[in-house]
Amino acid sequence: MPTPKRTTVYDVAREAGVAASTVSRAFSNPRRVNGATRRHVLEIAERLGYHPNPLATALQSGHTATVAMLVPDIANPHFFGPIRGAERRATAADITFMLGFTEESADTERDKIERLARSVDGFVLASSRMPEATTAELAREHNLVLIDRQVEGLPSVVVDNAAGSRQIVDHLASLGHRSLVYLSGPHISWLAGERWRALSAGAEERGMTATRLGPFPPQVAGGGAAADAALVSGATAVVAHNDLLAIGILRRLAERGVSVPEQISVVGYDDIFGADFCVPALTTLAGPQEESGRAAVEILLTKGSTRPSDDGPRRVVLPSHLVIRDSTGPAPE
Structure with missing residues (x-):
C-alpha cells in the first residue's frame, strides 16, 4: 500500500x-x-x-526552537526530576531539548553556554556554580532561567528551602534534640548557604545549638569524612547537604557501629530515588522537582528573562515538605 x-x-x-x-x-x-x-x-x-x-x-x-539544560552532576538522582519536567514541557511545545553537565565547574558551565549560544534559544541552569556577577553578565547576552539558585534580576525556580529547613529543625526539636550539625556542600553552592541560614536561624529560635562543618563533596563518597566530623562535634542530629551525602554518612556510621537513630539522627535534602531504600530509610526534605524543570522551560517559552514584568523577572517558589522516615528518632539521654 x-x-x-x-x-x-x-x-x-x-x-x-x-x-x-x-x-x-x-x-x-x-x-x-x-x-x-x-x-x-x-x-x-x-x-x-x-x-x-x-x-x-x-x-x-531566527530562532532555533531548541533549549538546553545544564546540570553540575548528571549522575545525581536529584536532577532526574527537573530534567524530566523540562524535557516533557519542551516536547509539549514541539521544541528540541538538549542536556549537558558541567562537572561542578563554573568555568565549564560558562564555556558550554558560550559554545552553545548560537544553537539554542535559551538555557536552564540547574544549581549553577557560576558567581553571581558572571551569571548576570551572561544573562545580558543570553536567555537564562535558574533552578535551585536565585540571582538578583534573573528569573528562577526554587523549592522553598527556608520553610523546609524550619520543618527539619522543628522535627528534631520535637524529638528532644538540643544540638545539630549541618554538613555542608560546596561553598560555591547557593543552596548550601541558604540551607545553613535557615537551619541556624531556626535552631536559635528553638534554643538549639547549630554548627556548620565542611565543605564536603555532595556525593556518597563524601559521607565518610562528613560522618567522622559529625561524631567529633558531639551533636545528636546530623543534617546533610543532600541525600547522597546523607546516604554516605549512614554507611560510615554503620561501619563504625554507631546506631541510627538511637545514638544519632540523620536528615537529608531532596528525597531522591532510593532515599527510602537505604537502612535505615532516610528522613529528608522533599519538593516537586519535576515541576521545577517544567516551570523553568515555561519561563523560557514566555521570554520571562528578556521581557520582565513590571514586578521584575519571574521567581517561582515551589512548596517543600518533610518526609519522616526511620533515620530520625528521640535524642539519646
Whole structure:
C-alpha cells in the first residue's frame, strides 16, 4: 500500500489562494500577515493536516526552537526530576531539548553556554556554580532561567528551602534534640548557604545549638569524612547537604557501629530515588522537582528573562515538605 503523500506548504497555498511565502509567514512571523488572511491560512492548514517543518520555521524566524539544560552532576538522582519536567514541557511545545553537565565547574558551565549560544534559544541552569556577577553578565547576552539558585534580576525556580529547613529543625526539636550539625556542600553552592541560614536561624529560635562543618563533596563518597566530623562535634542530629551525602554518612556510621537513630539522627535534602531504600530509610526534605524543570522551560517559552514584568523577572517558589522516615528518632539521654 503506497505511503500517503505529505501535505506541503504549496498544497496549503494553492488551496488558500495565496503565495507559499504567505503561508510560511503565517506560521513563522504572524505579525507580517493580515489577521484575516492568517486565520484563513490556518483553517486551510488544519483541514489539510499540514504541520510546518520546525527546522524551516526556525531558519525563517531566527530562532532555533531548541533549549538546553545544564546540570553540575548528571549522575545525581536529584536532577532526574527537573530534567524530566523540562524535557516533557519542551516536547509539549514541539521544541528540541538538549542536556549537558558541567562537572561542578563554573568555568565549564560558562564555556558550554558560550559554545552553545548560537544553537539554542535559551538555557536552564540547574544549581549553577557560576558567581553571581558572571551569571548576570551572561544573562545580558543570553536567555537564562535558574533552578535551585536565585540571582538578583534573573528569573528562577526554587523549592522553598527556608520553610523546609524550619520543618527539619522543628522535627528534631520535637524529638528532644538540643544540638545539630549541618554538613555542608560546596561553598560555591547557593543552596548550601541558604540551607545553613535557615537551619541556624531556626535552631536559635528553638534554643538549639547549630554548627556548620565542611565543605564536603555532595556525593556518597563524601559521607565518610562528613560522618567522622559529625561524631567529633558531639551533636545528636546530623543534617546533610543532600541525600547522597546523607546516604554516605549512614554507611560510615554503620561501619563504625554507631546506631541510627538511637545514638544519632540523620536528615537529608531532596528525597531522591532510593532515599527510602537505604537502612535505615532516610528522613529528608522533599519538593516537586519535576515541576521545577517544567516551570523553568515555561519561563523560557514566555521570554520571562528578556521581557520582565513590571514586578521584575519571574521567581517561582515551589512548596517543600518533610518526609519522616526511620533515620530520625528521640535524642539519646
